[in-house]
Amino acid sequence: MEAGTSDSPVFKVVLLGEGAVGKSSILLRYIENKFNNKHLSTTQASFATRKLTVNGKTVELNIWDTAGQEKYHSLGPIYYRGSQGAMLIYDITDTRSFERIKNWVRELQEVLKGTATLLVVGNKVDLDATRQIQRETAEEYAKSVGALYAECSAKENIDIDALFETITKAMMAKASEVSTLNRGASLRRSTSRRTIQVSDDTDTEAAPKKKCC
Amino acid sequence: MAVGDIIYLTTLTCASQHACAVARNPQKRRDGPVDRLSPISSSRFRNIDVVASPDSTKYPLTVGDQRGRRERRHRCSPQSERETVFGDLVPLRVSLPCLRRFLLLIRVSVVASRAGVLLIGTAAYSRLLTCPSRRLPRLFSVPLQERSVWIVAGHRTGRCLEGEIDRILALFRMPLMNFFSVKQIVGARYPPAAAKTDTPKKKDAEFHDYASSVSDVWDAGISVDNTLVNTSAAKVIQMHANGATSKNDIVMPNCNPHPVPSKNNKTRAMQMLAMQSNPPVRPTNTTASNTPLPASGIYPRLGGDTSTASSSVPAAPRGGPTPLETADQNRFHRLSRMLNNDDAIDMEQLRENCWMGIPHALRPDAWRILSGYVPTHAARREVTLNKKRDDYWKFVEQYFHTRYDEQHHETFRQISIDVPRMSPLIPLFQQKAVQEIFERVLYIWAVRHPASGYVQGINDLVTPFFVVFLSEHISPDVDVGSFEVTQLAKAKVDLVEADSFWCVTALLDTIQDNYTFAQPGIQRKVADLKDLLSRVDPVLYKHLENNQVEFLQFAFRWMNNLLMREIPLRATIRLWDTYLSELSGFSEFHTYVCAAFLRLWSKQLLAEADFQGIMLLLQSLPTQSWTDKQICELTADAFSLMSVFHGAKNHLNNLTPR
Numbered sequence: 001m002e003a004g005t006s007d008s009p010v011f012k013v014v015l016l017g018e019g020a021v022g023k024s025s026i027l028l029r030y031i032e033n034k035f036n037n038k039h040l041s042t043t044q045a046s047f048a049t050r051k052l053t054v055n056g057k058t059v060e061l062n063i064w065d066t067a068g069q070e071k072y073h074s075l076g077p078i079y080y081r082g083s084q085g086a087m088l089i090y091d092i093t094d095t096r097s098f099e100r101i102k103n104w105v106r107e108l109q110e111v112l113k114g115t116a117t118l119l120v121v122g123n124k125v126d127l128d129a130t131r132q133i134q135r136e137t138a139e140e141y142a143k144s145v146g147a148l149y150a151e152c153s154a155k156e157n158i159d160i161d162a163l164f165e166t167i168t169k170a171m172m173a174k175a176s177e178v179s180t181l182n183r184g185a186s187l188r189r190s191t192s193r194r195t196i197q198v199s200d201d202t203d204t205e206a207a208p209k210k211k212c213c
Numbered sequence: 214m215a216v217g218d219i220i221y222l223t224t225l226t227c228a229s230q231h232a233c234a235v236a237r238n239p240q241k242r243r244d245g246p247v248d249r250l251s252p253i254s255s256s257r258f259r260n261i262d263v264v265a266s267p268d269s270t271k272y273p274l275t276v277g278d279q280r281g282r283r284e285r286r287h288r289c290s291p292q293s294e295r296e297t298v299f300g301d302l303v304p305l306r307v308s309l310p311c312l313r314r315f316l317l318l319i320r321v322s323v324v325a326s327r328a329g330v331l332l333i334g335t336a337a338y339s340r341l342l343t344c345p346s347r348r349l350p351r352l353f354s355v356p357l358q359e360r361s362v363w364i365v366a367g368h369r370t371g372r373c374l375e376g377e378i379d380r381i382l383a384l385f386r387m388p389l390m391n392f393f394s395v396k397q398i399v400g401a402r403y404p405p406a407a408a409k410t411d412t413p414k415k416k417d418a419e420f421h422d423y424a425s426s427v428s429d430v431w432d433a434g435i436s437v438d439n440t441l442v443n444t445s446a447a448k449v450i451q452m453h454a455n456g457a458t459s460k461n462d463i464v465m466p467n468c469n470p471h472p473v474p475s476k477n478n479k480t481r482a483m484q485m486l487a488m489q490s491n492p493p494v495r496p497t498n499t500t501a502s503n504t505p506l507p508a509s510g511i512y513p514r515l516g517g518d519t520s521t522a523s524s525s526v527p528a529a530p531r532g533g534p535t536p537l538e539t540a541d542q543n544r545f546h547r548l549s550r551m552l553n554n555d556d557a558i559d560m561e562q563l564r565e566n567c568w569m570g571i572p573h574a575l576r577p578d579a580w581r582i583l584s585g586y587v588p589t590h591a592a593r594r595e596v597t598l599n600k601k602r603d604d605y606w607k608f609v610e611q612y613f614h615t616r617y618d619e620q621h622h623e624t625f626r627q628i629s630i631d632v633p634r635m636s637p638l639i640p641l642f643q644q645k646a647v648q649e650i651f652e653r654v655l656y657i658w659a660v661r662h663p664a665s666g667y668v669q670g671i672n673d674l675v676t677p678f679f680v681v682f683l684s685e686h687i688s689p690d691v692d693v694g695s696f697e698v699t700q701l702a703k704a705k706v707d708l709v710e711a712d713s714f715w716c717v718t719a720l721l722d723t724i725q726d727n728y729t730f731a732q733p734g735i736q737r738k739v740a741d742l743k744d745l746l747s748r749v750d751p752v753l754y755k756h757l758e759n760n761q762v763e764f765l766q767f768a769f770r771w772m773n774n775l776l777m778r779e780i781p782l783r784a785t786i787r788l789w790d791t792y793l794s795e796l797s798g799f800s801e802f803h804t805y806v807c808a809a810f811l812r813l814w815s816k817q818l819l820a821e822a823d824f825q826g827i828m829l830l831l832q833s834l835p836t837q838s839w840t841d842k843q844i845c846e847l848t849a850d851a852f853s854l855m856s857v858f859h860g861a862k863n864h865l866n867n868l869t870p871r
Contacts, residue, residue, distance in 0.1 A: 019669070020630040041634045043670040043778070044770040047828040062825060069627060069669045074731045078765050 008051065008058040011171045013164075014080045016104045017089035018097035019068025022123040025154035026089065027065045030164055035155050042067045045079055054168045061164065070100075080108060084171045085117045087163070090138075092122040092151070093130045098138065105145050117170040118147035121163060126153040545572050552578045557590040564794040568848075570841060571790045577685040580678070581712065583793035584719040605711040608657050616656055624667050628655045631672050636782065640695045641683075642676070647698050650706070651675060654714045658721065665721075665728035670773045674720060677777075677786045678713040685709075694782075723800045727772060735772040738804050739764050742771075745808040745858060753815045760824045767831040771807050775799060779810070784839040791848045802855060809850035 015023040024042050028034055031048050045066045051058055064079040066072070080086055086108055088101040101120060108116060120142040122133065135151065142149035150166055152159040548566045551558050552575055563582065571579045581587045586601065587594045616625035632651045636642045642651075654675055659667035684693050686705045698706060726734030743764045747754040757764075770778055775792075777785050788806070792798030814834060821827045836843070 019627060020634075036637070040637065040778070041631045041669050041672075043773050045766070046832055047766075047825075049825045049829070067669060071666075071668045071728075071732070075765070075769065078763060 008060050009172075009175070010060045010062055011085060011168065011175075012062045012064070012083045013085040013087065013167060013171075014064045014066060014083045015087045015089060016066055016076070016080070016101070017068060017087075017121075018091070018094070018100040021068065021089050021091040021094065021097045022154050023065050023068065023089050026087075026121070026123060026152065026160060026163070027063060029154040029157055029160045031063075033157070035157070044072065044075065050164075052164065052168060054165055054172060057172065059168060059172065061168065073103075076104075076107065077111065080112065080116070083112070083116050084175065085119065085167045086112075087119045087121050087167065088147070089121045089123055090133070091124050092133050092138075093124055093127050095132045098133045102141075105147065109145070114146070117167055117174055118142075118145070119163070119167045119170070120147045120149045122149075122151040124153055124155070125151050125158055126156045541569075544569070545575070548572070548575050548579065552582075555591045558582060560589060563589075564796075567794040568791055569845065570787055573684065573689060576681050576786075576790070577712075580681055580716060580789075580793060584716045586712070586715045586719055601715055602708060602711040605657070605714050606707070608661070609653055612657055612660050613653060615660065621656075621660060624659050625652075625656055627669070628652055628659070628667055628672070631669055635672055636676060639782065641680070641693065641698070644698055646706070647679075650679070650710045650713075654710060654717065657714065658718060662721070662725070665725055668728040668732075668773075670770075671717075671721065671728065673774050673777045675713055675717045676782065677789055678716045678720075679709065680782065681786060682709040682712045682716075720799055723797065732773070734800075735769060736765075738772045738807075739768045741804050742768050742807050742811070745804070745854065746811060748858070749808060749854065750812045750815055753812060753818060756819050757827065760827055762824060762827050762831075766828070768807060768811075771810070772803070775803060776807065776810065779834055780836045780839055784836070784844055787841055787844045788848070791844070801859070802851065805851040805855040805858070806847060808854055809847050813847070813850075 015027060017023055019041065024046070025035060027046075027048055028036065031050055042065060045064050048063045048065065049060060050063070051060045053059075064083075066076065066079050086104075088104050090097040090101050105118065105120075108118060120138060122135070122138055138151075139149045148166060148170060150159065150163050152163050154160060544566050548563075548571065551563060551566070560582075563579070567579055567583060581598075582589060587597050615621050629652055632648045632655070633643075635651070641647055651672060655667055655672055658671070680693050683696065683698070683701075686701055686709065687693065687696055721728070724734060726732075727738075728734075743754075775785075776788070780788070789798075792802060795802040814830070817830060818827055821830055
């Protein structure tokens with residue numbers, strides 16, 4: 001990635017999802033390890049960075065936290081364009097927030113054409129008592145669209161770091177795969193056109209490289 | 214050009230040019246026209262922090278690099294022979310009718326270059342500059358930068374005017390007080406020999422004729438009482454020596470924010486994101502309410518006013534009002550008279566008087582009228598107000614029960630998840646009663662405006678109105694930000710709610726295309742902003758471009774929330790005084806304010822080397838301690854930008870390679 005000036009590779013990650021599912025809270029917890037019940041609703045988007053070390057390699061994440069309201073949907077491309085990863089966050093106690101991420105997935109697949117790692121995230125597991133979306137349902141859905149799946153709670157700080165580690169690992173795997181592909185054989189790319197299949201153990205398949213134009 | 218540099222501007226007469234030359238090199242005084250100008254060495258100017266005198270070719274005094282065109286456009290032609298004589302001076306010819314425009318141009322480039330200015334002109338120019346009418350004084354009544362220097366010496370007739378400079382310094386709130394020793398420049402008496410011997414060109418002759426035909430008029434008004442001048446100048450000097458801020462005490466809500474503790478951008482960004490998890494400790498109101506103050510009590514208090522103690526020191530030590538304070542006081546009195554008068558209010562006059570800030574006590578009335586919510590005629594005001602307030606409650610009755618209907622429940626859901634997340638640092642907005650008010654106002658507005666519906670961010674726009682109209686009902690020494698609304702009679706709260714509704718409706722009517730599908734208004738304004746910046750600060754523009762920072766990524770919010778997320782609420786309220794006084798304040802003027810706001814941070818942004826740094830800085834600009842001064846500068850800068858660029862876009866398009 002050429003965007004960063006530091007030596008460590010930079011990955012761009014965008015957080016998408018319905019309003020008030022906890023996108024900003026997840027980010028706040030991750031960056032600052034804080035939680036705040038009453039922070040401002042995000043209008044437009046906000047930006048944060050953090051370095052982390054995965055498999056002994058330091059990478060930098062550029063994270064865009066977007067606004068949830070449907071009205072801002074049209075702004076999405078500004079933020080997800082060029083991302084290597086997208087977190088699709090929903091609230092496990094809110095069915096419609098789960099439906100909303102399906103729209104995002106469809107759009108991302110269309111626009112980014114599998115170049116980005118998708119991670120479906122069920123937030124607010126601390127409210128498990130009022131859970132509406134069963135874990136199995138969500139996992140199944142994630143699998144069906146070739147996305148990773150994770151659950152977390154920003155409030156209780158459950159699995160927040162793991163979230164970003166998971167997506168980073170997957171993005172790194174994908175990046176190295178892509179570069180191998182590029183190095184290896186353009187021949188192979190042109191003959192084998194695989195569909196994207198990303199599995200949980202970060203053993204990612206090659207990204208489908210559609211012939212462009 | 215660095216801060217501390219001085220641009221010399223001289224007006225056209227030989228006398229003034231000579232004066233300027235003499236000022237810079239007193240030895241030459243008797244030697245007729247000066248052929249080479251040395252750097253400033255005059256003892257008069259020793260205290261000026263002069264680094265270098267600017268090179269006119271490098272730093273043209275008009276906007277961008279279009280000097281020649283601009284000048285032609287405003288009928289200012291450089292006098293080439295004088296340009297050679299004066300080297301780095303830039304003599305410009307300006308006819309009086311276009312002087313205002315010309316000064317705006319100068320100001321734009323001066324603000325951009327952050328240099329000081331020494332303006333040497335005739336009495337006529339100083340008269341124009343200090344003339345209380347029109348909007349011009351606004352531009353010059355705020356100090357540009359800490360070291361900016363404006364001097365206008367009236368010396369055309371030679372009998373100028375002991376104390377004139379002091380008087381003007383006082384008027385302009387000259388910040389650099391070392392200057393008080395500057396007096397009349399004697400060299401001005403030098404007869405403009407060259408101009409007399411040469412046969413003047415036709416245009417020159419016309420101008421001279423014109424100038425001399427009206428010169429007595431110009432000079433007539435400038436007779437100055439020397440004692441008055443000296444005392445007022447002394448006061449200014451003392452004021453600056455004390456480091457006291459005068460107008461701020463009067464104009465801003467009394468609530469100093471907490472300086473952001475961390476220097477770390479990232480931390481700051483996240484703090485902004487979360488608006489801090491631990492609200493700061495606020496002193497109890499009992500200490501504050503003991504001493505209701507003459508000045509600070511005029512404005513509503515908001516947020517943490519930890520500085521109550523410091524700002525409650527009465528203004529007495531300063532020893533009486535300065536001229537500028539007097540000007541403000543006069544303006545406030547005028548406003549007060551207008552608003553309490555039984556006749557119809559002249560809107561134009563009202564706008565003019567409100568532009569620079571409205572005192573707290575008058576603000577609710579002024580805002581209601583400026584919004585167009587109530588009529589200008591006093592007799593009809595009460596009736597209309599009652600009717601409108603009734604109307605609102607009828608709407609509530611009519612629509613509010615539909616909030617859970619299939620058709621509307623989505624809107625209401627969005628409102629009800631946003632309202633509790635507003636202004637987390639201000640306790641007022643955490644109260645259940647207040648949140649219910651906001652839900653009603655926003656919901657009623659949304660169902661009555663189906664084209665846009667409710668959009669996140671609109672909730673922010675209600676807050677200034679709510680705070681201002683609420684402050685009307687509570688004692689001025691109580692902090693509005695932590696006021697318990699349930700203490701107020703319900704009938705009064707209902708009035709606040711209805712007024713807020715109607716005023717925010719009026720505001721949103723002017724910017725509705727910001728919130729309709731795909732938000733075309735915002736897209737357009739962001740594009741305008743980008744365009745504007747490329748002209749006024751090409752370096753910053755390039756820097757953002759090189760680092761792949763897109764304007765939409767930060768400026769979208771500036772437009773969507775009218776900068777409310779970038780500056781503290783009390784500054785927003787002060788800014789809205791100006792917006793409401795502009796004809797298209799929220800729609801058009803705002804773009805220029807954004808441009809002025811952006812280039813305010815030019816230096817810091819240029820210091821950031823990469824996308825991350827720029828983005829994090831833009832998300833957490835250090836405006837927490839903003840006061841009236843900053844808003845005055847911001848709006849003055851924006852006003853001059855608008856004066857130059859508004860409606861002139863096509864003209865500029867042809868000049869600037871894109």
